[in-house]
Amino acid sequence: MPRERVARFGEYVEIVDRLLSHEETSFQGRFYQVDAAALRPRPVQSPRPPIMIAAMGAVMxxxxxxxADIWNSISFAKTFEAQIDETRQRVATIDARCAAIGRDPATLRRSYLMLDPTARSSGGMIKYYESEETCRRMVEQVIALGISEVAFYYPMLDEQVPMFERIARYVLPALRAAHG
Structure with a gap:
């Protein structure tokens, strides 16, 4: 069933891409068929609104x-180091997939959702909110993979909210200034 869901998704996203990009489209796939379909009203953005796809497996x-205009990734590996290694492999895979279809990998924006898999078992304490330096160091490692957009979970614990606010106010602007 998971393979079928991924195959269905592939057809679905192709249809959506075509509907957003063309006045009219037809598609004959294994799961979906559309004939002279049109999207009304047309998107205001040109050539179409950006498509973000969250993908971890090779087919996705x-x-x-x-x-996709934007690829989003997340890792559920048990340590941050393992998450970075796993994401590095995904970056190599998506770069190879882009190259195989003649797409410059640099044209694909990349985003990453920071996850602390130990947060629930540690009572809600999210590691990247330990200190400004911890957060900066972790985000720097993500940026080094070619990721330009990083998302964070909101703190689970009230006592981490002030650090969250300091990171938003000081760390993230400094990272933006340093990395564009």
């Missing part, structure tokens, strides 16, 4: 390479 990374 291929769909992202073909159709």
């Amino acid at each position: 990374l291929g769909h992202a390479a073909r159709h």
